[in-house]
Amino acid sequence: YSLIPAPASTEADASLADWVLAVAGDVTEWTGKRQQLADNLARLAAAERTRRDEGRRLRRRLADEVLTLLQRDADPAEISRTLYASSAMAARYEGAAEGPTVAEGSWLVLSAEGTGLPEGAVRSILEEALTDASDRALVAGAGTGAVVVLPAPGTAVPADALRDLLAPLEAGLGSEGRITLGVSAPAAEAGGLRGALEEARHARRIAAARVGRICVAGPEELASHVLLLAAVPDEVRRAFRSRLLDKVIAYDIEHQADLVRTLEAFLRSDGSWTRCAAQLHVHVNTLRYRIGRIEELTGRDLSRLEDRVDFYLALELA
16 A cells, blocks of 8 residues: 555644545556546545634634633523534535434533643544534633533433544554543533533543543443542542452462452342352352452451442442
8 A cells, every 4th residue: 555645735733633545556656647646636635634624723713712601601692602603614614414413402511631642632632533423513622631512412422432432543642642531411501511511520530530541431420439439539549449459469369369350240249149159150159268268368248238338449449
């Protein structure tokens, strides 16, 4: 394959926005006429890129305006006018086709933060990822992070769907790059966007407490124990997990045992000996021995609800 640059007429915002035309074969071995055809095709792609970049710049101005309005708690009517102006602009400027069914005045808010990435990179990444998902998305810059406002589709948007949407771009984050993303519940109207923004920020804190290059949390997790865990300082989280699990982990390493996995299965089975043994494919007596070893190592009693909750939370902090 040969790669032919398709540069825009203006400076690109991030390396993830670089465009190239990939053609099968070695163009240096082609006839002059075929090389000229490939160059013409690359110029057409560059012209399309320039048109899309110009539309993106217009949406950026509107996005920053919406974020400013939300931050100063502006009149919902003013926010609504800006949102619908952005939709009209997208349809008119880009000739966009009809998108998915959108509830009138219903919007989602996404809060994103990047670490190990240059300033402005998260905004560019989200713009690239959402290009096909919603040509009405407004992505506002916020330093090393970004805030997205986009029409809510008729069906719920699970956090996993957004994680899958960003997954193809993970390779472009570099060795230290990481993105955490929080998603709000749909706001029924522009007046609810301020609350949706706060909800998305809380969800992002939950995502930040997880392990991974791209982590996403949705509004359903705001009524879960994970919200409390996200608010606990890192050093306290590490100390809590260490006190409960370090001896169990060390025993597994020394004896090639399987106590941690057994503990996880026991808690998932709600303390049912028969269900847990079946899940692990071991005899109930083997399971009782393993649970007994865990209790001896930790001084806890897994027949007590309080101790089960402590172990469950410690495993969640892994």
